[in-house]
Amino acid sequence: MGCGASVPVDEENDPFLQDKQINDAIEQSLHLNKANSKKGVKLLLLGAGESGKSTVLKQLKVLHKGGFTQQERMQYAHIIWCDVIQSMKILIIQARKLKIQLDCDQMNSYLIPYKQCVLRSDALTQIDTGVAGGTNFLNDYILKYDEKSKMKRKLNSTGLVEALSEEAARSDAIDNDGDDGVDVEQINQLQNSYSSSNLNSQPRKELGTAETSNGSKEARYSRKDIAQAIHKLWTEDSGIKKCFERSNEFQFESSAEYYFNNVFNFADPYYVCSDLDILKGRIKTTGITETNFTIKSFQFKVLDAGGQRSERKKWIHCFDDITAVLFVLAINEYDQMLFEDERVNRMHESIILFDRLCNSKWFANTPFILFLNKTDLFEAKIKRNPLVKYFPDYMGKSDDVNEAINFFETNFLKMNRTNKPIYVHRTCATDTQSMKFVLSAVADLIIQQNLKKSGIL
Ligand SMILES: Nc1nc2c(ncn2[C@@H]2O[C@H](COP(=O)(O)OP(=O)(O)O)[C@@H](O)[C@H]2O)c(=O)[nH]1
Ligand SMILES: [Mg+2]
Numbered sequence: 001m002g003c004g005a006s007v008p009v010d011e012e013n014d015p016f017l018q019d020k021q022i023n024d025a026i027e028q029s030l031h032l033n034k035a036n037s038k039k040g041v042k043l044l045l046l047g048a049g050e051s052g053k054s055t056v057l058k059q060l061k062v063l064h065k066g067g068f069t070q071q072e073r074m075q076y077a078h079i080i081w082c083d084v085i086q087s088m089k090i091l092i093i094q095a096r097k098l099k100i101q102l103d104c105d106q107m108n109s110y111l112i113p114y115k116q117c118v119l120r121s122d123a124l125t126q127i128d129t130g131v132a133g134g135t136n137f138l139n140d141y142i143l144k145y146d147e148k149s150k151m152k153r154k155l156n157s158t159g160l161v162e163a164l165s166e167e168a169a170r171s172d173a174i175d176n177d178g179d180d181g182v183d184v185e186q187i188n189q190l191q192n193s194y195s196s197s198n199l200n201s202q203p204r205k206e207l208g209t210a211e212t213s214n215g216s217k218e219a220r221y222s223r224k225d226i227a228q229a230i231h232k233l234w235t236e237d238s239g240i241k242k243c244f245e246r247s248n249e250f251q252f253e254s255s256a257e258y259y260f261n262n263v264f265n266f267a268d269p270y271y272v273c274s275d276l277d278i279l280k281g282r283i284k285t286t287g288i289t290e291t292n293f294t295i296k297s298f299q300f301k302v303l304d305a306g307g308q309r310s311e312r313k314k315w316i317h318c319f320d321d322i323t324a325v326l327f328v329l330a331i332n333e334y335d336q337m338l339f340e341d342e343r344v345n346r347m348h349e350s351i352i353l354f355d356r357l358c359n360s361k362w363f364a365n366t367p368f369i370l371f372l373n374k375t376d377l378f379e380a381k382i383k384r385n386p387l388v389k390y391f392p393d394y395m396g397k398s399d400d401v402n403e404a405i406n407f408f409e410t411n412f413l414k415m416n417r418t419n420k421p422i423y424v425h426r427t428c429a430t431d432t433q434s435m436k437f438v439l440s441a442v443a444d445l446i447i448q449q450n451l452k453k454s455g456i457l
Contacts (some may be wrong), residue, residue, distance in 0.1 A: 040292070040299030041450045042321060043442075046357060047328035048350045049308035050254065052373040054285050055429040056328060057304045059439060062275055062432055064293045069371040073273040076281040080273070081223075081266040082123040083281070084259040087252065088240075089118055093248045095243035102239035111237055114229035115282045121226045227267035232259040245384065248335045251342075254377065255280040255430075279430045286311060288318055295443045298450070302305060309340050323453070324446050326369045327354055328429075331408055332377035334390050345390065347408075355415045358422070367449055368422045369442055370412060372405055376428045 023214035045053040061067060068076075092115060095102050104111035221229075233240050255257070258280045265271050267372070273281070285306040293300040303318050305311060358368055379401045386398040387407070396403035409424055416422055423445060427440045 011450075040301050041323040041446050042145060042301045042303065043326065043446060044318060044322045044323055044325050045302065045304045045372075046315065046348060046353075047307055048330070048333075048353060049284070049306070049311075049352070050282070051307060051330040051333075052371070052427075052429040053304055053307060053328045054283075055279055056309070056326070056371070056427075056435070056439075057289075058279055059301060059432060059435040060291070060293055060300075060302060062279075063436055063439060064295055065291075067275060068273075069276055070272065073278065076273040076278045077268075079283060080259055080277060080281045083253055084225060084230060084263050084266055085118065085121055085123040087256040088233060089123075090252060091240050091243045091247075092119065092233075094252075095239050097245060098243065098248070098249065100239050100243050101239040103235060104239075104245075110423040111232060116234045117221050117225055117229035118233065119324060121221055136293070137198045138439060149166055181441045187314075221277040223267040223269065227263045230260060230263045234263075247361075248381075248385065251339050252372070253282065254330075254332075255282065275432065276395075276430070279432070284308075288314055292297060296447060298447050300443070300446070309338075316362075322363070322366050324369055324442075325357065325363055326371065327357065327441070328371045328373050329354070329408070329412070330374045330377075331372045331405060332381050334380070334387060335385050347390070351411070351415070354412060358415060359417050363420075364418060365420060367420055367445070368416075369445070370409075370422055370424045371427045371429070371438075372408060372424065373427045373429050375401075375405065375426050376431070378405070 045056060047053050059066075075223075092104070096105070102110055104115035247256075259266065262277070265277075285304060288303055288305045291302050291304070293302060303322075305318070306317050324333065329350050330346070333350070336346045338344045338346055338349055354370075357363060382401060382404055383399050387394045387396075387404050388398065391407070394404070394407050396407060405426060413422055413424070423442075425441070426437055428434055
């Protein structure tokens, strides 16, 4: 056995080669990991309009991006101020449509002047573009109140591919009622005058006065007057409360109750919104926004897309290379109709949408996370409006929240015809404390998925 004699070993058992192979594998994984973490993980927020997608994104901003800017806080204050006026108007008008007797409509009622104040106040004239910070923001907002864009409603089951060409109008929510001075045409004219070309050149109206159509000036209500009127009607008109309880029968802001309860804050033109105000506020998302976050040292790209039918045709542009899909479902909407087509139940729309997305070839191997959102509103609603009325196959107790949520969870999970897992969370997207835990679990899951994909795990 000479010194230099080599013992022939087969390659399989060569410890050196084995070490090298392990090393190569580690290096390759590290390389992949590096490439992946450079690229970041992509989370796509999907779901029907108003389900809470943008609210989830806002929570990520609060938790991982230092929250909101001063400008955003002021913009939201203006938006909510408009929404609170608009929401009270809607309640008055809808009460009459639903034949709910309003105290403020009774002869000699002390509430009559408050009602008139609300109905004669125009939400859009309340916006101060200077404070609100720019025209783009305002144009986005006005889209929401675009009563004029009467659309041809295509009977398309989900609108995913052939989405509707225009947004549905909320025109029947704001009716023309000459007696109270509510004039839809006036609102339309005002919206036209806010077109992008002349936004900056709009002369600021003198505070306390408004020009009438014949050029004379009449007294205008101050913000304080309007806030007082809204507060009075909200707290003292029993018909308004009854109408609010039936707000599932028409299109109504989900956070209106919060706006009414805090109306005096929003009436202050210099009010700066709190985090909660912003989480409760709503600007309809149009197009797709992309926000980057660093969570647990990983780069996250979160894509938030407008959820209404007309917006869905844009979704396909961001379907590529998605690490996980977060589908947001508003479970309280089982008794509500779509904003864009009032013949379609919102839950039915979400079921069809989820089915299409979950089983689409785009996401064959993409994990799905399902947020059963708006659990707080669901809990409050289910006691007064039984689920079985809308979903006859629900066999559980009418007031058992847990059983009712299980019903939706089971039905949604059943739709999955792929092998991928679906991870479910019950959420209240406006609650930062609970969302902190949920979003942390989601981040862990996505990071793990990414590591698996890159061969590290
Ligand atoms: N009470 C309550 N309101 C919610 C919840 N999630 C979202 N909202 C409100 O629902 C409205 C629509 O939410 P948004 O995130 O804009 O919906 P999107 O259209 O899916 O982006 C906003 O006014 C939110 O404040 C929730 O869990 N509970
Ligand atoms: Mg949105």
